[in-house]
Amino acid sequence: MKVLVTGGLGFIGSHTTHMLLKRGYKVLILDNLSNSRLETLDGINSSCENKAQFVEGDILDRRLLDQIFTSHDVQGVIHFAALKSVKESMEKPERYHLNNVEGTERLLGKCIQHGVERFVFSSSAAIYGNSRSPVSEDAEIGEILNPYGGSKIKCEQILRNAYSLHGKPDITILRYFNVAGAHPEGILGEEMRTDDGNLMSHIIRIATGEIEKLFIYGGDYDTPDGTxxxxxxxxxxxxxxxIHALEKQKRGVHIYNLGSGKGTSVLQILQSFEKVNGRRIAYEIVERREGDIGVSFADPSKAMEELGWWAELDIRDIVRDSWDYQWRLIQDMCK
Ligand SMILES: NC(=O)c1ccc[n+]([C@@H]2O[C@H](COP(=O)([O-])OP(=O)(O)OC[C@H]3O[C@@H](n4cnc5c(N)ncnc54)[C@H](O)[C@@H]3O)[C@@H](O)[C@H]2O)c1
Structure with missing residues (x-):
């Protein structure tokens, strides 16, 4: 099967593409490099017999999408391409609407026009807002806490509406919780950005000495250690x-949580990072941030029952692989 992976040079897209290639899929990546680097293609294609093809371009470009679908026999699309910074989405909501919502609508329109059979969409636990954990897929969509979460809710609506109107393609919506870690062989990992609000990237930056300490927002939540x-x-x-979603795709629109089902506090992550990697992480607990919620974790039982999927790796694997990847990058830069 040939799969178009939008955003395939990004964090999750690159790991997924590498795994697809390893399993014998043919993959075409479409990415505009707005949050990724071309060198990631080497990491993806390393140790794979068949190589991913790459098109630099935008999901908003309808003419390019037509060219792609007419010149490649694409049967499945995995749609990762999106902007993902909650903070930036509050400053530039229109940019998030255009890229994430309009982009998904245009891509889906072209998939329908060109007869793509399967469509897998990257959604987010952000859409649950402050629903009570563990959250299952039938939980009410929470209050929209920011334009990023709002863009995912709108995309899900567009996908459902399109299916009820056209009866195709079959759609799987995956709502991820907090994704972290890196490829265990050190070939792929996450780009660390200064302003992404991502806990792991802050911890790594402290471990490398780039920043002094971690500010933990809120030490008075109703959790065992307050964080x-x-x-x-x-x-x-x-x-x-x-891969499970693509291979087990059923008729219609189906939604699954991808989460471990376990909650880990900020302090627990920090302690785990220190223990596994032998690096001290300085921190200071400060006031809660507006819009943050205390507890969010998944009920992953639907994915277990219907897709035969569950999380096999744990927090120790996450902190080890994240650090190994960044440490390797630093050593390569020093060579
Ligand atoms: N990382 C997480 O914890 C997390 C959690 C929930 C949901 N998600 C969703 O998963 C998806 C992938 O996330 P990620 O962490 O890999 O992000 P990422 O930023 O690393 O990857 C996204 C990729 O899409 C590309 N891109 C963005 N807009 C594009 C456009 N208009 N046309 C073509 N390419 C475009 C970027 O260059 C980047 O390579 C996103 O949709 C994100 O919202 C991520």
Whole structure:
């Protein structure tokens, strides 16, 4: 089967593409490099007999999408391409609407026009807002806390509406919780950005000495140690979730949580990082941030029952692989 992976040079897309290639799929990546680097293609294609093809371009470009679908026999699309910074989405909501919502609508329109059979969409636990954990897929969609979460809710609506109107393609919506980690062989990992609000990238930056300490927002949540609890899931587990979704896709629109089902507090992550990697992480607990919720973790039982998928890796694998990848990058830069 030939699969078009949008955003395939990004964090989750690159790991998923590598896994697809390893399993014998043909893959075409479409990415505009707005949050990725071309060198990632070497990591993806390393140790794979068949190589991914790459097109640099935008999901908003209808003419390019027509060219892709007429010149490649694409049967499945995995749609990762999106902007993902909650903070930036509050500053530039229109940019998030255009890229994430309009982009998904245009891509889906072309999939329908060109007879693509399967469509897998990257959604987010952000859409649950402050629903009570563990959250299952039938939980009410929460209050929209930011334009990023809002863009995912709108995309899900567009996908459902399109299916009820056209009866195709079959759609799987995967709602990921907090994705972290890196490829265990050190060939792929996450780009660390200064402003992405991502806990693991802050911890790594402290471990490398780039920043002094971690500010933990809120030490008075109703949790055992007072810090916020999230469901961290290894990127290799998430990548595998897409293979299950593609292979077990049923008629219609189906939604699954990809989470471990376990909550881990900020302090627990920090302690685990220190223990596994032997690096000290300085921190200071400060006031809660507006819009943050105390506890969020998944009920992953639907994915277990229907897709035969569950998280195999745990928080120790996440902190080890994240650090190994960044440490390797630093050593390569020093050579
Ligand atoms: N990382 C997480 O914890 C997490 C959690 C929930 C949901 N998600 C969703 O998963 C998807 C992938 O996330 P990620 O962490 O790999 O992000 P990422 O930023 O690393 O990857 C996204 C990729 O899409 C590309 N891209 C963005 N807009 C594009 C466009 N208009 N046309 C073509 N390419 C475009 C970027 O260059 C990048 O390579 C996103 O949809 C994100 O919202 C991520």
């Amino acid at each position: 916020g609890i999230r469901d961290y899931i290894h990127v290799m587990d998430v990548a595998r979730g897409h």
